[in-house]
Amino acid sequence: DGGITQSPKYLFRKEGQNVTLSCEQNLNHDAMYWYRQDPGQGLRLIYYSQIVNDFQKGDIAEGYSVSREKKESFPLTVTSAQKNPTAFYLCASRGESNTEAFFGQGTRLTVV
Amino acid sequence: GENVEQHPSTLSVQEGDSAVIKCTYSDSASNYFPWYKQELGKRPQLIIDIRSNVGEKKDQRIAVTLNKTAKHFSLHITETQPEDSAVYFCAASRGNNAGNMLTFGGGTRLMVKP
Numbered sequence: 001d002g003g004i005t006q007s008p009k010y011l012f013r014k015e016g017q018n019v020t021l022s023c024e025q026n027l028n029h030d031a032m033y034w035y036r037q038d039p040g041q042g043l044r045l046i047y048y049s050q051i052v053n054d055f056q057k058g059d060i061a062e063g064y065s066v067s068r069e070k071k072e073s074f075p076l077t078v079t080s081a082q083k084n085p086t087a088f089y090l091c092a093s094r095g096e097s098n099t100e101a102f103f104g105q106g107t108r109l110t111v112v
Numbered sequence: 113g114e115n116v117e118q119h120p121s122t123l124s125v126q127e128g129d130s131a132v133i134k135c136t137y138s139d140s141a142s143n144y145f146p147w148y149k150q151e152l153g154k155r156p157q158l159i160i161d162i163r164s165n166v167g168e169k170k171d172q173r174i175a176v177t178l179n180k181t182a183k184h185f186s187l188h189i190t191e192t193q194p195e196d197s198a199v200y201f202c203a204a205s206r207g208n209n210a211g212n213m214l215t216f217g218g219g220t221r222l223m224v225k226p
Contacts, residue, residue: 031212033213033214035216040219040221041218041219042118042201042216042217042218042219043156043201043216043219044216045213045214045215048213058213059113090155090156092214094214100146100158100161101146101158101214103155103156103157104155105154105155106153106154106155
């Protein structure tokens with residue numbers, strides 16, 4: 001099941017390090033999103049992008065950064081400013097309005 | 113911005129019984145309401161969605177109802193089976209263009225006991 005791919009599946013970060021999570025889609029979707037999921041919790045929006053070279057903060061953007069240099073790619077950097085980064089990160093993309101959002105398989109980030 | 117509340121947070125039913133999950137939203141401009149199912153450690157996947165121009169939609173054992181006046185929508189699963197056990201999320205968006213945010217509810221963990 002392709003379409004939108006996240007890597008790596010598991011990622012370990014030391015205190016004070018920046019790490020970058022990859023998200024690539026071949027669905028020709030304009031919109032892409034990053035969500036954070038904590039155990040037993042819902043999906044909280046970190047950043048989203050509607051078109052190339054444009055992105056907006058979601059509800060919990062502090063300590064994260066993104067770029068959208070290509071339509072296919074929307075990488076997320078978890079910076080050292082994010083004090084509690086351990087979580088499951090999900091990337092999604094969406095095409096036309098009022099349509100399904102497709103999710104990647106997620107990246108589980110753990111601080112060691 | 114939009115706020116979506118989802119209840120209950122956990123739901124346990126006996127196999128064969130029905131399950132109902134309810135969501136309320138705050139933005140009256142929202143017009144697209146999907147439901148996602150997430151199995152343990154997997155990605156969320158769309159199971160059914162409804163747009164604001166209809167009040168009900170059904171797909172085999174699952175159905176969704178929408179009350180725009182009251183700003184709430186519900187997922188109904190009939191004849192539940194153990195494989196229905198998962199976390200279910202509702203969401204809402206304005207859907208004016210592809211970039212509009214999907215705001216999710218907090219999720220419902222459904223457990224179907226054999």
